[in-house]
Amino acid sequence: MTKAQRYFRKLSRYYLWFTACFGAFLVALALLENEGMPRLWIGYLFMFATIGLYATIGVISRTANVTEYYVAGRRVPALFNGMATAADWISAASFISLAGGLYLHGFDGLAYIMGWTGGYCLVALLIAPYLRKSAQFTIPDFLAARYGGGAGGRGGPVRAMAVGATIIVSFTYVVAQIYAVGLIASRFTGVDFSVGIFLGLASILVCSFLGGMRAITWTQVAQYIIILVAFLIPTMWLSVKHADNPVPQVAYGAVLPKLAAREAQLVTDPKEIDVRQRFHDRAEALSARLAALPASWDAGRRDAQRQLDAVRLRNGSLSELRAAERSLIAYPKTPADAARLWREQRDANLARSTIPEAHATPFPGPNQASSDIRRNNFLALVLCLMLGTAALPHILMRSYTTASVHASRQSVFWTLFFILLIYLTIPALAVLAKYDIYTSLVGSDFAALPNWIAYWGNVDKINPLISVVDINGDGIVQLAEIAIDGDVLVLATPEMGGLPYVISGLVAAGGLAAALSTADGLLLAISNALSHDVYYKMVDPKASTQKRVTISKLLLLAVAFIAAYAASQKPADILSLVGAAFSLAASLLFPALALGVFWKRANHIGAIAGMATGFLVCLFYMLHTNPILGGSAAGQWFHIAPISAGVFGVPAGIVVMVIASLLTRAPDQAAQGLLDHIRAPE
C-alpha cells in the first residue's frame, strides 16, 4: 500500500466516524425533542455544535507553512478535493433559494441547474489540469506567469488586473454569503441579525485564519456531509409521502403528470378566477390613482386623516385606533413617494392576477416571438453561468490542491458528482413541494391552516416569507391567495412533510454550512490574491515565508471584517448583483484563461486588452439595461436580460484579445517554454 493510499484510508476512516457521530447527534436531539425540549434550544444546539465543530477542525489543521496555507500541501486526494470543492460551490443561494426559484419559475429556473453543472465541463477540459500542471498558488499567479510582460517581464499589469477581477467577483459573492449566515442564524435562534453575522464570522475566521487552505479543505468536507444529509432527508420524506418511493430524483417523474393535471384544474377553477379578478381590480384602481397624481395623493391623505378622526369621534376600540393611526403614518409623505409605492403595489397585484404558468412547460408565451425571447434568454443565461463557473477564482484555485494533474481531472469529476447529488434533488424538491401545496394547502379550510404557515409567516415581519390571506372571504384557501417567497420552501419542507422540528434544525445547519463553506473559500481567494500577488509578488518579493503567511492572515482578518460590515448594512444593491458576478467573472477571466492555454500566440497586451474590453462591455450592458442600476429594459440587445451580460462580454473579450495579440509581438521564449511545460504530461 502506497503512502497516498494510506492517507486516503485514514481520511475515509475519519469522515466515516464523523458521519456516524453526526447521525448519533441527530438521534439524540430527536429523542430530546420527544422529551419536550423547546424549539429554540434545538436551534441553539445545532448552531453552536456545528460552528464549534468547524472551529475544532480549524484548530487541528492550523499551519504556518506556505504550501499548506495556500494550497493544502498539494496532496488532497481527488475524492476529498471534489467534496470540498462541492461545498465551496454550493452556496446559500443553491441550498436555500434555488429550489424556491424552481418552484416559482418552473422550467425557466432549470437554467441554473444546467448552467451551474455544465460549467464544470469547461473547468475540466480547458482549465483545471493546466492550472495544476503550472503548480502556482493563485489564479493571478498563473496568468502573470503565462503572459509575462510589464516591468522585467514579471507580468505585473496582467497580475494586477487579475487581482482586481478576483476581488470584484469574490467580494460581492462573499457579502451575500455572510448576509445569508446572519439571516439563517437570526431565523432559527432568534438572535439579532448582526449578532448572527458575527457568530458566523467567528467560525469562518477560526477556521481559515489558523489553517488557510488546509483547514478550510477539511472543514468543507465535513460541511459537505452536513449539507447532503440536510438536503436529502426532508426531500426523501416528501418523496415517500407523494410517490411511495424514497429516491426523489427518480420518484418525481411520477408526480409531474399529477401536478400538471392539478395545475390545469386550478387555471379554470371559478373561485381562482374570482380571486385573480380581484387582484386585477386592485391593480386597476391603483393605476387610476397613479394617473390622477398629485390630486389622488392629497385625497388619499385626507381620507386617512378623516378615518382616524371618525374612529376617535365614535370612541372606537384601541386596536381600531391603532390601525387608523398606522395607516396615516404609513401613508406616503410626498406625491413622488406615492408614485413609487403605488407603482410597486400595482405591479405586485398585477403579478398575482395572472394565470400561473404550468411547471414543466418550456418557454410559455402568448405568441411565438415572446416564447422565442424566453428561449434565447434561457440559453444566454445558461452560457453565462457556465462560462462564469469556469472563471470563479475560489473554485479554480482548488485545482492546485490535488496531488497530480490526473488527480485534478478526477477531482473535477468528483466535484460534479457531489454537486449533482444535491442539484438533481433540487428540481425534485420543487415539484414535490409544489404538488404538496397545490393539493393539501389549496382547497383547505382557513380555520385549519397548518402550523408552519403561521410560524414562517411571522419570522420576518417586514417581508413575510409566506402569507395566506382570504381575499374572497369564502374561508377556503385558493392558490391565488398564497404569496410565497422562494426561500421558505427548503426551510419549511420538513414541517410540510410532517417531520419533527429537529429536521428543521438540521436544514438550518445545512444552510449555514453551505453559506460558511462558500464564504471560507471566497475569503481565502481574496486574501491570497492580496497577500501572495499584491504583497509578495509586487510589493516585497524578498519577504520571508513566515512573513508572507502572517500578512496573509492579517489580510484575511481585514477582508472578513469589511465583508461582515458590508453585509450588516443589508445592502439590497449588492445582493441583487450576485447573479451578475457570473457574467463579470466570465467576461474578465475566461478568455485570458482559456486562450492562454490553447493559443500560443496570445500575449500579455492581448490579455490586458481582452480583460478590459470584456469587463467594460459587461459593465456597460448591465448599467445600460438593469433598472436597479439606473438603466432601462428598452436598451436591451436582442432582448437579453442584464444578468446575462457576459454573453456579450466574453465574445467581445475574445475578439479584442485575438486582434490585440496579433497586432503586437509574439510572446517571448520564456512564456512559450512555460506553455510547453503546462501542456506536457507529467
Added chain:
Amino acid sequence: MTMPDAIPLDHAARRTRLLAARAAHWRQARRVTALLLALWLVTSFGAVWFARDLARWSLFGWPLSFYMAAQGASLVYLTIIGAYAWLMRRADQHYAHALDGAP
C-alpha cells in the same frame, strides 16, 4: 573514438523522441478536448433550443425537455468529465510508454 560521439547523439535522439511524444500527446489532448467540447455544446444547445419540440415526448412521466434540463444534460456533463479523465489517463500512459518503450 566512437564513445564521445555516441553520447551527444543519444542525447539528441532522446530529445527528439521526447518532443515527438509530447507533440503526439498534445495532439491527442486537443482531439479529445475538441470532441468532448462539441458534445457539451450539442447537449446544452440542443436541450434548450429544441425544448419545445422535445416536450411532446415523455420519459417515465417527465416531459423529455424537462428531464433533459433537470437531469439529462447534467448527467451528460458528468459523463463528459469522466470520459475526459479516462481518455487523458490513457494518453498519459501512451506517452510514458513512448518514452521508455524504445531503447
